[in-house]
């Protein structure tokens with residue numbers, strides 16, 4: 001955890017709620033880089049606006065953008081999420097959206113072995129040796145345990161919706 005008494009600060013970024021048998025975050029920051037995908041669901045919005053002491057409108061104006069009809073967090077000029085700081089990691093760690101909590105247990109990786117193989121190349125925290133079935137089983141259990149499964153396609157991240 002980040003502390004003012006600690007001179008070296010590793011990114012906290014998408015560090016999960018706890019670890020899983022097939023995943024242990026290495027805090028490299030890769031998953032906070034890139035355009036789009038960080039959906040802020042209504043539940044996420046309540047949590048993050050409460051933490052930042054902003055109204056929903058203020059949050060959307062300062063940090064949000066609408067993509068595909070959904071509120072998402074903007075990318076900064078450095079190509080990382082606007083809440084990511086080099087050397088510090090996620091500056092809204094305790095209030096980050098559920099999609100950030102759920103990675104790498106995204107729908108694509110759970111339903112598609114090829115997607116998982118690509119995710120393994122991207123994210124060093126994913127076990128290199130587990131089978132896709134083991135990953136999928138652990139992922140489903142992880143999402144359920146932490147209340148990260150979403151169901152509303154209009155407002156929540158598709159990555160955390162496993163309903164067919």
Ligand code: SF4
Nearest residue numbers: 026028029031123125
């Ligand atoms: S890419 Fe993987 S290992 Fe790196 S910060 Fe994200 S979840 Fe952790």
Ligand code: SF4
Nearest residue numbers: 013032081084090100
């Ligand atoms: S909200 Fe935090 S964990 Fe999510 S992408 Fe942004 S910096 Fe990364």
